[in-house]
Amino acid sequence: MAHPQWRYLGTGLILGIVGVVGNLVTPVFASQIISTFKDGLNKQLITVALALFIGAAIVTSVGNFLLGVAGEQIVQNLRKTLWDKLVVLKVKYFDEVKSGEMISRLVNDTSQVKNLVANSFPNFITGIIQLLGAVILMFIVDWHMALLILIAIPLAAATMAIPMIWGCKIGRATQDGIAEFSGQSTDTLSEIRLVKSSGSEKQELERGHHQITHLFKLGRREAIIDGVSQPLMTMVMMGVFMIIIAFGAYRISQGDMTTGKLIAFMMYLFQMLPPVATIATFATTLAKTQGATERIGDILDEAGEDLQAGDIIDVTGKILSMKHVTFGYKDDEPILYDISFEAKPNTVIAFAGPSGGGKSTILGLLERFYMPNAGEFKIGDINVDQISLASWRNQIGFVSQDSPIMAGSIRDNLTYGLVATYTDNQLWEVLALAYAKTFVSEMKDGLDTEVGERGVKISGGQRQRLAIARAFLRDPKILMLDEATASLDSESESMVQHALEKLMQNRTTLVIAHRLSTIVTADNIYFIEQGTVTGSGTHQELLKSHALYAKYVSEQVVTS
Template identity: 50%
Template sequence: MDRVNKKQSSSIKKFKTKDFVKFVTKMNPKKRVFMIGMFFTLLTSGAALIVPQLTKNLVDGSRLTQMNMSLLFTLILAFVAQLGFGALGSYLLRFSGEHTVKSLREQLWDHLLTLPVKYYDDHKSGETSSRLVNDTTVINELMTSHFPNFISGGIQLIGSMIILFIMDWKMAGLMFLAVPVIGLIMVPIGRMMSKIGRQLQTATAAFNADASEKLSEIRLIKSSNGEQYEKQSGRNLIMNVFKLGIKDAKIEAVLQPIMMTAMIGLFVVVLGYGAVRVQDGSLTSGQFVAFLLYLFNIMMPVGSFATFFSQLQKAMGATERVVQLMNMPSEAIDKGMTKDVSGETIMFNNVSFQYEEDRPILKNVSFEAKENTVVAFVGPSGGGKSTIFSLLERFYHPSNGEIKIGNTNINDVQLHSWRSQIGFVSQDSAVFAGTIRENLQYGLDRNLSDDELWNGLSLAYAASFVKDFPEQLDTEIGERGVKLSGGQKQRIAIARAFLRDPQILMLDEATASLDSQSEEQVQRALNQLMEGRTTLVIAHRLSTIVDADNIYFVEKGMITGSGTHQELIATHALYRDYVKEQIVS
């Protein structure tokens, strides 16, 4: 973990503003909209720069008893133009920013769906969702709010400075005395805010990850009386976020008053110096008023610049983490050939696999599953049975050896094509929050008719209980199917497998957690589902495997025996013990 953190810290230091800009430009921003927005912003800033000049002429050209109406009308027109162009420019720049962040989120979401299972083994889902939601929100705030203000403020500042030097270089030069002072303040504080901003985002992601994990297992927490422990654990993470937030707030609390004090001090100095110039006649009243208005045009953006650079540092930290995530290698979903695997034999040839170095899970495993046969895997827990299924699903790749379908290595088959021909039913069949209809046709290339859905439910012996629900197919089943019983979820999963019409069927402890009545119904559904398909079964219960065409005994990552039920009883001592335990239980 320390090595990972050091590596991330190193990469963060290398991530600079130009990298951030380069990354944002890759997100397909609406360049034309952005340029039009910039044009209107330029017009707004132009109107803001004209107002002081019109005011100068109005003050110098008007008398106490008579107002120059044409100048007054022009001034009002300039204000209206500033308001209208400002609103339009701000909207277009914000639209461009929102579109850029939308593209970022779409690309990131698409990328997350293509990351291999190993990535999710190593990272908490809450941490990943924090990158998708929280980090992109930070970038969104910069792009849609702070950046447009920075652009318009920057134009006003530069334009005002140029006009001030043209008007009176002495007074303008006086203002520049504040620049090195502001620079000395901004540089070290900016670095501190950058560091704390990244720490705060990391702490927030950690809290989000922990909260997501714990809330998803709320039943375990309650059944284990774990509320008090989790309360303290959560508070520790919250306190960490709070402390970093307070540090960030302290810096901002110091930065803003310093900036305002520097600006007010500068204003007082310019005001005093200008008053002296007006008295000695070297500066007109109108020029002095215009100078003060331009000074406001400078002071207001400078005040917001501190916030912009603070947000920029946070956005760069967020972007750096998003870039790291985007650079994670994806699964090659569309690479390879499409192949109909019906009638083909599955073969494992000396397959070895390990999740971590020096901890082998499978060692030189070889077996075959011929078409329209049932192959069962039995043995002690932790022996590697589920890993065989994970390799078949291509969640992982063998360290050594190869897996073939017929004469073709499964890695040469297009991943989407391969997985579309596999039906998988596990002990804890996954279902999503949503309706029964949505879960039944999840992952299919087309929407199924009600008749097709009911047929699938009938084959899985699930139609009767679905019809008992008032909403039937449109019944909401809750998060992870909490409104269904274990047997009902299993039969929904089996119906989903029927509707996929797979060539290869994999059953992982599909009846292990069910009561005897549910098991009988589910087993009938499974027997019907297995007809005409190549079926691989992991099971502890004897009733599931006695009729298998071939049984492989898996222990400590190796196949130590194979044959029919009767052959293994005669030749494999551990299998005999396994069968005796099943009979006794």
């Protein structure tokens, strides 16, 4: 899944091993230099020892560089794989998972995997080799002292076992806590205007402080373990160090060992310290990475949309219909029951009814964000699920009550998702059709004006008109309008309504109605209550046959 560059990874590991071997051989020459010191300095031995020492450092540095490159390649490939998956995941997944958590998977968890594969694991391998090599050479130098160390190392490892186990558990809990905090903070900051307008600063502060405190407590536990582990390891190793010196001094006094061999022994002992630390922390890193890979795996196991699977069908002139459709976001909790309707080409179909009745959910089904649990959804005689998603959505235009605007320029937003290249004249034409040309031309940068994140630099009415201009540019066969004028002031509403009337011409239009004028002129109206159609017909027909519809009309308001 990460597709690492094995050439860099393998070469870096091999060079790291070569560097370790060079470091292991160096004490042999140091021992000989000290043993022959009484006969004068052996310049040849000193030169070889220095060459080995410097060469090992250079080779290790190159190996670390190659491992670093391989690590960046791993995280790049892993993030691309995750991004490719996230973009095509079904809308249902985004309904259930916070965006901050997904970002944490994309950034933090992938970095954790890179750290293991490119850093911790190679260091663990070279550490094992360095540790074993040092022990073997110690036996060659003096097996009595080597046996003493061989007994001391398991005792030292046993001393470190409990902090290591605790560290594994806390490390994983910390990763989960970071993901949860990332999700909550992203949600809060992305809707900061809602927070401020609702006077919810105190509530969000308390919630944020609670999660930060939770992370602090986890971090404090990690600090305790790290604080205990390092001094404990130092104490154990210094104890071993003192025992070795004392035992070595005794053997020298007895004539069983030379000073040069003791120096070599001490050099090997020092070489054992970094590998012991690396091995001790590897388990914690591995536990963190296991949690990260499980979360990444959960995303990759999710079913995504196949945008190209299915036939490419031109929907022009075909009847759009649903028959006896039942749907629920959860299989055992349906919210639409036995929905049936028909939309003929070049007609306007309106959905009206109380708020929460399921009108917007019907449009979600039409967009194929979700598929019905039961019933038929067809265009002409073809089941919609037989048509490729890309082909289907390319023929649909959607303008909602809060039409989304991406960060970027007006030009970027008009052409968003469109493959073709458009001239400035074409863009100005659709802006004129959407009654947006005037305000865009008055902006300093015109089409290149930046709209800000989610379009915060322009008004709601301007965002709506840009969304309508984008729909004009797409030239959709099927147009869907979801309360497109509901939240606008009267002046903006009038402009947007005129633009929508132009946009609706010669298209199959499905609209969730807010304005009475839209309902009156619709070819057919479906009244939705509690997830089911309780009446359908023209405006005049429903006035006579549907009491609640007549009440809505009398109040001049249709809500959704």
